[in-house]
Amino acid sequence: MNLFRRIFFAAVLSGLAAGLAMSAVQQWRVAPLILEAETYEGQEAPAAPATHTHEDGTAAHSHDAQEAAPAGHVHDEDAWAPQDGAERIFYTVLADVLAAIGFALVLAAVSVLVGLPITAANGIVWGLGGFIVFQLAPAFGLPPELPGMPAADLGARQLWWWGTAIATGAGLLGIAKFRNWQAIGAGAVLILLPHLIGAPQPPHEPSAVPAHLATAFAASALSAGAVFWFILGPLLGYLNTRFAKAEASQTRMVHA
Amino acid sequence: MTTATQTQTINLTLSQRLVAGGLALVLGFVLLGGIGFASDMRVHNGAHDTRHALGFPCH
Numbered sequence: 523m524n525l526f527r528r529i530f531f532a533a534v535l536s537g538l539a540a541g542l543a544m545s546a547v548q549q550w551r552v553a554p555l556i557l558e559a560e561t562y563e564g565q566e567a568p569a570a571p572a573t574h575t576h577e578d579g580t581a582a583h584s585h586d587a588q589e590a591a592p593a594g595h596v597h598d599e600d601a602w603a604p605q606d607g608a609e610r611i612f613y614t615v616l617a618d619v620l621a622a623i624g625f626a627l628v629l630a631a632v633s634v635l636v637g638l639p640i641t642a643a644n645g646i647v648w649g650l651g652g653f654i655v656f657q658l659a660p661a662f663g664l665p666p667e668l669p670g671m672p673a674a675d676l677g678a679r680q681l682w683w684w685g686t687a688i689a690t691g692a693g694l695l696g697i698a699k700f701r702n703w704q705a706i707g708a709g710a711v712l713i714l715l716p717h718l719i720g721a722p723q724p725p726h727e728p729s730a731v732p733a734h735l736a737t738a739f740a741a742s743a744l745s746a747g748a749v750f751w752f753i754l755g756p757l758l759g760y761l762n763t764r765f766a767k768a769e770a771s772q773t774r775m776v777h778a
Numbered sequence: 779m780t781t782a783t784q785t786q787t788i789n790l791t792l793s794q795r796l797v798a799g800g801l802a803l804v805l806g807f808v809l810l811g812g813i814g815f816a817s818d819m820r821v822h823n824g825a826h827d828t829r830h831a832l833g834f835p836c837h
Contacts, residue, residue, distance in 0.1 A: 525790055526798035533802065552831045601819030603826075610827070617813050617828035624809030631802035634795050657833055666833035669826075679835035680815055743831050 524769060529634060532761035533626035536754055541622025544750035545615045551742040553614065555735055557606075559668035562730040622750065625652060626758055633762075636695055642760035649755020651694050657747040659690040659713070663721025666743035670731045674722035686716035 604610040629652055633640040640648050660683045667673055693712030696705045729736070813825045814834035822829075822836075829836040 525794050526801055529798060529802050530805075533806075548827075548831045553827055556827050556830055601823060603820075603823035613824040614827040614831075617825035618831075620809050621813040621825075621828055621832060624806045624813065627802045627806030627809065631799045631806060633799075634790075635799035635803065637795070661833050664833070664835060666830065667836070669830065669837070673835070673837065676835055676837060683835055739830075743833055746831060747833070 525634065528765040528769060529630040529762065530627070532758055532765055533630045534623055536758040536761055537623030537626035538619055539757060540626070540750050540754035541619035542615070543753050544622060544746050545618040547746040547749050548614070548618065548743075549611065552739065552746055553611075555739040555742065556669060559670055559731045559735055559739070562732070563670035565670075565730040622754065625656060625750075626754055629754070629758060630762065632691070632695065636699055638695075638698055639762075640755070640759045641763050642756055645756035645759030646752065647755070648759065649751040649753075651691075651698075652755065653748055653751035655687050655691040655694065657744060657751070659716070660686050661740070661744060663717060665740045668731050668736055668739050671729050671736060672724045672727040674724050678722040682716065682719075682721045686721075689713065689716050 604613045629640065629648055633648070663686060664679055664683060673679065689712045693709035696712070697709040699705070812821060814829055814832065816822065816825075826836065828834075
């Protein structure tokens with residue numbers, strides 16, 4: 523279990539640090555845009571159709587999710603929600619850090635499973651990979667969206683998000699592991715495939731959220747993500763190497 | 779014995795890697811699933827801004 527303990531602590535510590543840094547950038551540049559967008563939530567966009575229709579022969583699907591949270595996304599009044607202000611920021615930072623630790627664990631796990639060690643020196647490449655897999659590639663089809671913007675069915679988007687992340691990750695790992703033309707070809711296909719299939723598209727409805735908020739949000743969210751991944755990768759690599767060295771020297775002492 | 783132990787620590791066996799890596803992978807996905815994808819409204823509301831900021835599909 524030494525290996526698990528080592529990668530667990532390396533992931534938790536690096537996730538904590540990188541997650542807090544990401545939270546700081548988010549509270550500075552991303553969260554204010556969410557709050558501003560919420561002031562438009564529930565407002566009818568100019569000339570919005572009274573009933574929401576799908577123009578392009580959409581396959582039969584359920585609108586349960588949208589019915590539970592109708593147009594303009596009104597939160598379920600009965601469910602707990604943090605108070606705006608300090609409480610909301612606290613839960614956002616907590617969720618940021620937990621998600622960051624989750625990403626760090628996935629990165630460390632993949633490194634061990636695939637047999638590509640993550641070090642301080644190559645950590646930046648792992649960070650770039652994580653950024654592409656979990657943010658850039660999904661955002662290419664589903665740009666980070668503000669509350670109140672029209673969007674396609676939630677389940678379909680979540681499925682496309684995961685499919686894209688997994689296909690992109692598999693493609694990049696294959697290229698990194700085998701470094702031959704076959705892997706590059708297969709990797710390119712895996713990375714392109716989700717975008718050729720296409721992400722679930724939002725209905726053609728006008729949005730009450732102003733366009734300049736939406737574009738600023740997409741850019742800021744991706745930038746905060748880049749800050750996170752470029753700290754996480756090298757830090758996880760550094761801690762991983764350091765813990766491995768400490769463990770090896772301990773083993774030497776025990777058996778000397 | 780000493781050399782064997784050292785080699786094992788540095789060049790980990792496949793089963794060690796599978797167990798540790800598998801465990802960490804599951805734990806990581808459970809965290810990401812909970813923060814980014816759980817449909818419980820309380821979890822959704824607490825992690826709402828994180829979901830939007832990280833580009834997870836929300837609502």
